[in-house]
Amino acid sequence: MNRCLLPENSRLLLYGDLQGDPELREEIATYLHQIRGVRCSSEQIIIGAGTYHSLDLLFQLLKRDVSCMAVEKSVNNGVKALLEQFRFDLHPLHLESDGIRIEEVYNSKAQAVYVTPSHQFPFGMTLSVNKRIKLLNWAKEHNAYIIENDYDGEFRYNGRPIPSLQSLDNDERVVYVGTFSKVLTPSFRISYLVLPHTLLEQFRLGRHSYDQLASPIFQKTLQLFMQSGDFERHMRKMRSLYHKKHDILLQAIRHVFQDINIDIIGTGSGLHILLRVRNGMNETQLVQTAKQKGVIVYPTSIYTLKQELTATPTVLLGFGGLSEMDIRTGIELLNKAWSAE
Ligand SMILES: Cc1ncc(COP(=O)(O)O)c(C=O)c1O
Structure with a gap:
């Protein structure tokens, strides 16, 4: 046939x-x-x-x-x-x-x-x-x-x-x-x-x-x-969902990181934020200690066109694919990873 x-x-x-x-x-x-x-x-x-x-x-x-x-x-x-x-x-x-x-x-x-x-x-x-x-x-x-x-x-x-x-x-x-x-x-x-x-x-x-x-x-x-019209509905839903996750992430960071000197940057849009961390660790140590606790954060120095030493190590955190619970737990774990023993 x-x-x-x-x-x-x-x-x-x-x-x-x-x-x-x-x-x-x-x-x-x-x-x-x-x-x-x-x-x-x-x-x-x-x-x-x-x-x-x-x-x-x-x-x-x-x-x-x-x-x-x-x-x-x-x-x-x-x-x-x-x-x-x-x-x-x-x-x-x-x-x-x-x-x-x-x-x-x-x-x-x-x-x-x-x-x-x-x-x-x-x-x-x-x-x-x-x-x-x-x-x-x-x-x-x-x-x-x-x-x-x-x-x-x-x-x-x-x-x-x-x-x-x-x-x-x-x-x-x-x-x-x-x-x-x-x-x-x-x-x-x-x-x-x-x-x-x-x-x-x-x-x-x-x-x-x-x-x-x-x-x-x-x-x-x-x-x-x-x-x-489903795409427009999807967009409305995702915008409000990501907004909520974004706010939960910021709240968790402000609440949990009491003893570490941290600046939060790149907030207010997109699906990631950045943390500029001053705890004595360099960027590789920040990424690795986070990984040992099961949290993935990304280095930023790899993105520079011409390699230079950045003054303060800065790491990137994505939140789009995480649940609210993952976000809160992840920040607790990061705090442990980055606090002095
Ligand atoms: C600046 C920028 N443009 C585009 C993309 C991805 O685009 P696409 O999935 O369409 O290849 C990324 C992914 O991280 C990005 O950082």
Whole structure:
């Protein structure tokens, strides 16, 4: 018996549209406008198979015009590997409590800048509106690009939402990069770029070099999930759940760490916070003593572009996947791990 599992248009299902499922791109354009004020048509969206794939596509596009890139001085490992692979001349930017130093961007020879403005990875600060406007002015004056990786911009718990750089951009200078890894699950491997029109034109001209790697079947599944309204309900639920976990974590830290000198940083958004710990241990000791008690915290020095000694050891704590009980117990255990015997 000749049984066909795929419908007749299976060629389309296998390869899909090079920019991604058109209906999914419509859903994403509407979603980004609602949640981050992004102004774009679905035509400007390119679906990718995770942020690194999206950035790979973008760097291929930028390589012609960009040789020097100004980059936050600490970046996620995958991004760092890609930047090195493309051999950009990197100009590291120091981080302050309100984000990068704009004068350092002006003092660089960069033709593009890479930022995580909603919740800097790893240090968690938010780029202030004032600095956002200055950065956009720089990009306009220098005909340069801003790569805005908004990877956990959907989760903000306190204060007024800060507009995305893309929503403030009137000069087609910002490339917005996003992922469904935080709002759904990393296993989905679906991300997107929002390209300004000039880059879109180049993407289309060089289309044979840019494969569409995100599974068309997952894309369709996501599109139906978004269209049904279930995605919006899921987002509301997750936002309130993560907000609750975030607050429980902060309360537990303030309550439990009475005898250790600790600063909590990077709070108010995203799915992780950081602890700057002054108990005489270095970063490796903080990570290892925590591990011996069964608690995983992550080092931050590994993310620096150019290795340097950080003044105070700082570790990262994720809370998205933990139960309220895990959070409270984990903080008790950390306190034991880090207190003098
Ligand atoms: C800054 C940043 N962007 C993106 C990602 C992950 O993106 P994806 O799962 O889409 O590859 C991470 C993961 O930690 C990240 O730190």
